[in-house]
Amino acid sequence: MAEQVAEALGSATTMTMLVVLAATLLVFALLKVWLSGSKGNTVLLVGPCDAGKTTLLHQLCDGSTHLGSVASMVPTEADGQLASEKAGGATSARPVQLVDIPGHPRVRGQVERYAGRAAGVVFVVDSVDFMPRKTEAAEQLFEVLSAPALARRRVPLLLACNKQDMGSKAHTVDFIRKRLEKELDQMRSTRGALGDVGGGSGGGKAAQLGLPGEPFTFESHARSRGVRVTTATLSAVDKGGVAEVEAFIRKSVPA
């Protein structure tokens, strides 16, 4: 009997020691991730369906859109040199990992899986078909901006307005930015007005957007939350159309 108790105690102490050890290791690992912050080399491509993320991925990686694309079902991870740098002979540049996350509402939550190691986020929207789907785009942008793992590490975001090759059919970057700011402003008051059943167990508290007192703008968000949000024109189907996105990627993942 006593022996059993002793044994139980013994195993309990071993357990405690193990737990402590594991905890220290975990703390170190976390610290490392935390401190290295934007030192990771992963850049996420997110945005609604048909925005052109997969097309952009191919253009960035291979300098070609190949045969084209269909709706994505799973995220694609691509590691390597940017095509333009490869062509330019800058092979010493730091490799980049790009992750194309499908826009379908049922799977776009996978962003969470990659958020922890993201050094930058490219949010792609379709400038041509923007108006009918602006709410969908805004909702998704809201989710990305309020994702704790991104906000905490102040991961910069680029709003890339794609399909700018379509001339007057495409809305301007400024127009799109303003519409999205307005939508986001409204969503701040409507989202999260209802609690969850089962208790909020979703990877930490959602981050706030902008300053509560003033209307939401990317500028005020950057000022108050320290998350750099910039805009860019994009034409994923053209080799020359991805320059601004490439510049953003290089800024997020220094060579």
Next chain:
Amino acid sequence: MLDHVCVFTKGGSLLWALSFVALKGDPINTLIRACLLEDRAAQSSFEYIIPSGGTYALKWSLNNGLGLVFVAVYQKALKLLYVDELLERLNRAFSTRYSPGCFEYPEFDATFQRLLKDCEQKAEAARRPSAPQLAPHQPNAQQRRAPGASSGSGEESSEEGDSDGTAFAPVTTNGKPAGSSADQSSDDAEAEGGAGAAANGAEFVPDLHKLKKLGKRAGPGGKTTRQHADRAEETKKKAAAPAKKGKQARVWGNIGGAAKEDGPLDFTDGDASQATITTADLNQRSLIDVEEDVSYDDEGTDEDEAGAEAAAATKKGGLLSSFVRTLGVNVVGTQALTRSDIEPALATLKKKLMERNVAEEIADKVTESVATSVEGRKLASFTRVSTAVQQAVEEALTRILTPKRSIDILREVKEAQAKGRPYSIVFVGVNGVGKSTNLAKVAYWLLQNGIKVMIAACDTFRSGAVEQLKTHCGRLQVPLYERGYEKDPAKVAFEAAKAAQRAGIDVLLVDTAGRMQDNEPLMRALSNLINLNQPDLVLFVGEALVGNDAVDQLTKFNQRLADLCPDPSQRHLIDGIVLTKFDTIDDKVGAALSMVYTSGAPIMFVGCGQTYVDLKKLNVKSVVKSLLK
């Protein structure tokens, strides 16, 4: 005739496509979004209504190991019978050529054309009721009956070789499997070549290398190659040009497979002996063709070696892996999961889901869908099969429960507000599920968010219904629109909407009578109410306690709403679900899954208590956790 065939990755990169007719609309993306991503992939075909009229049928095949999807599109009216087989063979043939970094496969066109022709001819042959077609089915390819070389049964033997590969694994002296029919994953062309040769020869035709070296002795009867070359030349001249073209891309298919190729050489209707002789000749000709072109030979050898390796691996791994498999642990980490590997884990999961009150039908469909997405996957080393399956189920459940429609009602209300019209929500459901109570909770929540609410009493059927709402309205200090009983609820709702507009109300909540899904007159009345008023949101209120019945209720509600709508373009089905009495069910959260999967509508609110404040959103993660714990 097919309209379109394509191959793409699950990541969304198109790898290969062939259009016979330009596609109308966007059937491929619709298939992906409305079926493959909805965990309905266990169904075998998908219909796409072409906007300009007509319907496409889409079929698909998955290669989960490589993450590839193969899709065929054709006019639904055609009822093509060979599509499944074609896709399977396309899957096999393409998969051996696939290399992850490569996104263009122009050379695959020819291979596909051959597969297609083959499948079409086989289907055609099966339809023609002539005697040779009904020739004895060969139970075992090793029997190799000479007359079997006619296109119909020759093909059959090749299929045989494919399906029970291990039974048919002749190994030549140099240790290579001759013709790689034994290798299931091998290129279709090889499989055919091997089996075709088997069907032809009295002696077994060894692998390509050997043939080349032997040169002079090959094929039945020990005739010299030279003689055959002469005859082959003749035949070649007679043969139709397209046949020649088709052959260029073929490697193994050249051995003995040529008989299937073209019309003039199709002796399926001739007598058996004639067919044998001619086919033998064709066989020889093919060999010569191979000798002529070294590069094909090389390619063939490569594939052959690959086949040999695979076969060897299967042989070696056989005992050990079958033992390991019984433990349910994948040690080697290279073997693709088969259906029988995952079956036990699936059964456990199905049982678990049903214990959590998921309707059996839904549990079946979900596990089946998971099966189609896991089969063929390769596991990482030391991963338990059950872990992999569990993970796949978790992902699937999360996908299913994640709303694809915005559930931010407040935002929609604000939009309507900006347009100066009231936003209307109709609550429907069977009796006694808590419609009125939860309607009151929603009213309370809206009020808290500074929104002006009005309630319309459109349950003009059950006595006491109006009084019940009156009490709520009194407590919440909300205006009630009522016209007593025995009135047409559709009209009451209509008038209420007008009154709300006049009073500057933001949201109109419409309470309706509870009705059983089979009550025809009441279902008509409901459909009428919805069609007349075109509400912004139709919410189905259902109890979290229900099991199998939830599916029936939702299906029938949606069905009746769809059928009874006079104008299909205006039809309004259930937009969202209010799950009530969630506090009474513990971990039996299965109804949430059943309802969402059945209707495709998200759970907008969860009622979880007796007071006004007990209204919440569904937390997908925690529901998935409860379902699987």
